[in-house]
Amino acid sequence: MWMNNCRKYRADLALLAGNDLDAATRLEVERHVVTCPECRAHWQELQSSQQALEQSRGTAVVVSLETSSVWVDVQRQIRVVDERSRRGSWRGWLPAVAMAAACLAVILITSDILRESTVPPEFTRQPAYSAGTPVSFSTSSAQPTIVPASAEELVPERLEDARVDDRPRRRSNRAERLSNGPYRGF
Amino acid sequence: MARPHTMSEIDTQSLESPPPGGGVSDARLVEAVRKGDHDAFGELVKRYEGRLMSVLLRFVRDRELARDLAQETFLRVYERIEQFDPSRRFGPWLFRIGVNLGLDYMRKRKRRLWPLLFSESRSETPPDPSSSDPRQQLDLEQEVRHVLEGIPEHYRTVLVLRDLENFSTSEIAAILNRKEATIRWRLAEARTKFKQIWTRRQAERKPGDQVFPLPGSEESDHDVDE
Numbered sequence: 577m578w579m580n581n582c583r584k585y586r587a588d589l590a591l592l593a594g595n596d597l598d599a600a601t602r603l604e605v606e607r608h609v610v611t612c613p614e615c616r617a618h619w620q621e622l623q624s625s626q627q628a629l630e631q632s633r634g635t636a637v638v639v640s641l642e643t644s645s646v647w648v649d650v651q652r653q654i655r656v657v658d659e660r661s662r663r664g665s666w667r668g669w670l671p672a673v674a675m676a677a678a679c680l681a682v683i684l685i686t687s688d689i690l691r692e693s694t695v696p697p698e699f700t701r702q703p704a705y706s707a708g709t710p711v712s713f714s715t716s717s718a719q720p721t722i723v724p725a726s727a728e729e730l731v732p733e734r735l736e737d738a739r740v741d742d743r744p745r746r747r748s749n750r751a752e753r754l755s756n757g758p759y760r761g762f
Numbered sequence: 763m764a765r766p767h768t769m770s771e772i773d774t775q776s777l778e779s780p781p782p783g784g785g786v787s788d789a790r791l792v793e794a795v796r797k798g799d800h801d802a803f804g805e806l807v808k809r810y811e812g813r814l815m816s817v818l819l820r821f822v823r824d825r826e827l828a829r830d831l832a833q834e835t836f837l838r839v840y841e842r843i844e845q846f847d848p849s850r851r852f853g854p855w856l857f858r859i860g861v862n863l864g865l866d867y868m869r870k871r872k873r874r875l876w877p878l879l880f881s882e883s884r885s886e887t888p889p890d891p892s893s894s895d896p897r898q899q900l901d902l903e904q905e906v907r908h909v910l911e912g913i914p915e916h917y918r919t920v921l922v923l924r925d926l927e928n929f930s931t932s933e934i935a936a937i938l939n940r941k942e943a944t945i946r947w948r949l950a951e952a953r954t955k956f957k958q959i960w961t962r963r964q965a966e967r968k969p970g971d972q973v974f975p976l977p978g979s980e981e982s983d984h985d986v987d988e
Contacts, residue, residue, distance in 0.1 A: 590950035625960035
């Protein structure tokens with residue numbers, strides 16, 4: 577008759593078959609087997625299969641003892657590994673060095689660009705440097721050459737005018753217009 | 763009623779350090795290897811190669827292949843020696859690498875290899891001279907391998923390591939990186955599954971062809987004390 581706790585004993589019986597149970601559990605299992613015919617049959621089958629399993633274990637070990645040591649081959653491979661790691665020791669620095677060089681190059685280029693982008697003082701005095709002014713680029717230098725549109729642009733008065741900020745003047749013109757125009761008197 | 767635990771105890775010694783002969787412990791050898799001592803590694807190789815090849819042979823059933831895998835195992839151990847935790851035992855760590863290599867290989871070549879194994883098994887495993895009838899021993903081994911084939915891998919691995927290679931459950935737990943309770947549960951399941959397939963195959967055979975007689979047909983030393 578199948579007992580509720582037979583399932584638990586089945587696992588213990590499997591361990592008992594390979595002598596993997598502690599003494600206390602073993603006694604408990606043995607007592608159960610005496611009283612349970614199904615577990616007793618199960619135990620007998622387990623014994624048979626376990627005995628077959630254990631009897632089949634011998635040959636592989638015998639075979640392994642007949643073979644020569646693998647150390648000679650392993651030693652050869654180890655030398656290769658060591659050689660590779662020695663060569664790889666400086667190669668290991670290669671990415672870091674490359675990265676540092678790249679960073680340095682970026683810094684140098686960036687600083688160059690920044691230096692170029694700051695407008696020299698003489699350029700601020702050039703009045704004719706506007707969108708309409710033709711600019712020619714020579715191949716020898718990256719510096720843009722400003723070509724005057726006409727001879728008038730070289731007139732000192734215009735240069736003088738260019739230095740003056742026209743915003744206050746525009747504002748004064750507007751005030752003048754208001755005072756003289758139709759809104760005069762308001 | 764039960765067999766003594768002597769085999770397990772003897773084999774357990776091979777994974778412990780220092781060895782029975784009183785030589786240098788595994789931990790010291792590992793330390794020396796870390797300092798670049800090749801001879802120390804050679805000592806470790808010689809200490810474990812037989813057992814490792816035996817275990818690998820259980821999985822691949824081919825001597826040359828087992829040898830190649832053993833070499834690969836030792837090479838990986840050498841390359842990863844810095845990762846080894848010296849507070850733990852070296853043996854299980856080495857066998858974990860070896861067993862994983864063996865299992866990986868089997869998984870990759872599973873479909874092709876299993877039929878090959880059984881067809882070549884007679885030439886690869888010479889009969890045990892101590893056996894009274896070598897043919898019967900070969901039949902038994904072949905039958906056991908067929909039955910093992912029918913067991914899922916994670917049960918089969920535990921069964922092979924415990925019942926064919928005599929590792930203790932704690933060692934298997936260390937090798938497979940599982941809790942010992944898990945290994946004991948798997949072992950019980952594996953033995954039960956093995957028993958089911960074995961009994962069914964024995965019942966399917968003709969009575970005179972039984973590779974191994976069922977209990978009751980001869981006296982057994984495994985009987986439960988009544």
